[in-house]
Amino acid sequence: GAGVSQTPSNKVTEKGKYVELRCDPISGHTALYWYRQSLGQGPEFLIYFQGTGAADDSGLPNDRFFAVRPEGSVSTLKIQRTERGDSAVYLCASSPHLDRDTEAFFGQGTRLTVV
């Protein structure tokens, strides 16, 4: 497909478990962003990649959260020892990031519920 793809679309997990959320960006986009969105709030920045490296991970809330993008395309957001407060929609976006062309396009999101 031509758009950003996120899997799974829904994930229910028990408190304390480990989860992985996957993002497949638009082909050729070098920048990839992860956000978390709670009801009634705007997307909260978590981390952004430029190529394979994390250019800015200042939004990751604590060391339970980690993200990788080993080949500069697909990215995985990993959450260890999940807590009920981690429940949210996790959004991924990608951007060509060429000069000022930084228009970012979102996937449909993964709704994470920690019970």
Place this chain on the structure above:
Amino acid sequence: QKEVEQNSGPLSVPEGAIASLNCTYSDRGSQSFFWYRQYSGKSPELIMSIYSNGDKEDGRFTAQLNKASQYVSLLIRDSQPSDSATYLCAVNMHAVGSSNTGKLIFGQGTTLQVKP
């Protein structure tokens, strides 16, 4: 101070009116500005981008940027009930000491209600 600020609303306008949505940002070096529309239960959809001071028009939408005032706005002319959604302002924060653009930061969004 939040990096990107918007009034959460709701902003209610009658059908056919002009809706005006506003956003301020803190990073004076920011170069790229975006408006996204988000329907309930859906992901954000890009509707406008603006990079230079002044106005940019696309159909019924006009984005306005004033870098000196660190202010960006979105006008929606001839508002329709289908425009009812949350509108998110996003700013690409300048990476200090770098020629590269930085992280994309969102405001909390303004809920627009267009009443028939």
